[in-house]
Amino acid sequence: MKCPFCASMDTKVVDSRPDKDGTAIRRRRECESCGKRVTTYERVEELQPLVIKKDGRREPFDRLKLISGVQKACEKRPVSSETIQRLADRVETRLQEGSDREVPTPIIGEWVMKELHDVDEVAYVRFASVYRSFKDINEFMSELQELLTSGGVRPPRKR
Ligand SMILES: [Zn+2]
Structure with missing residues (x-):
């Protein structure tokens, strides 16, 4: 030194x-x-990145909270708990391997949505309606409309 x-x-x-x-x-x-x-x-360097909440508070990433949110979206859908665990693994890895030590919750929500999009359409829409703050009901409806007409789920438009 x-x-x-x-x-x-x-x-x-x-x-x-x-x-x-x-x-x-x-x-x-x-x-x-x-x-x-x-x-x-x-x-010792903090290994676990922090999550920035909507109100600005920081807290350690909570895997269980993520899983329970995804489980709620997957209720009564043909999605195995193993699939949900793997989804959580990928989100967690992404968080840990990223260069940001602090990640806002909406970003993590977007990651989860992207994952759910490939897993189950209904779970995806449910999750999106909670975690993506649609500006109003019309925005949400147009998202749904797109789903129905395209016959498949598209990721939400970037704003
Ligand atoms: Zn000296």
Whole structure:
């Protein structure tokens, strides 16, 4: 680690201990060139990305909550719980492999919709009606109309 005073690369750790609440390691380093000391903190990086709720609150991604939402949409539909688990796996992986550490809930909703779209049309529409905030009933109806006339489900139009 570079010394902030003289930019020498030769610093050594002279003391290392956990901080008070145990979430970080506090290290005292001494520069071998100028002798000055600095303190560094090492923290475990949060692995689980945070979800940004509508009201701006952040919370850890909740897989069970996602699954229960999808289950509700799939009620009485021929969708196995294994299919739902796999869907949740893919959404979770996407969240973890993405570069964003914070993802707004509507984005996750869009991912789920895309997945459901390939699984079951009715579940897709049910989920979409809850998670995609249709501006009004007309927008929702035109979405349905499109479904009926095209004979298949299309992803919602981008706004
Ligand atoms: Zn130095």
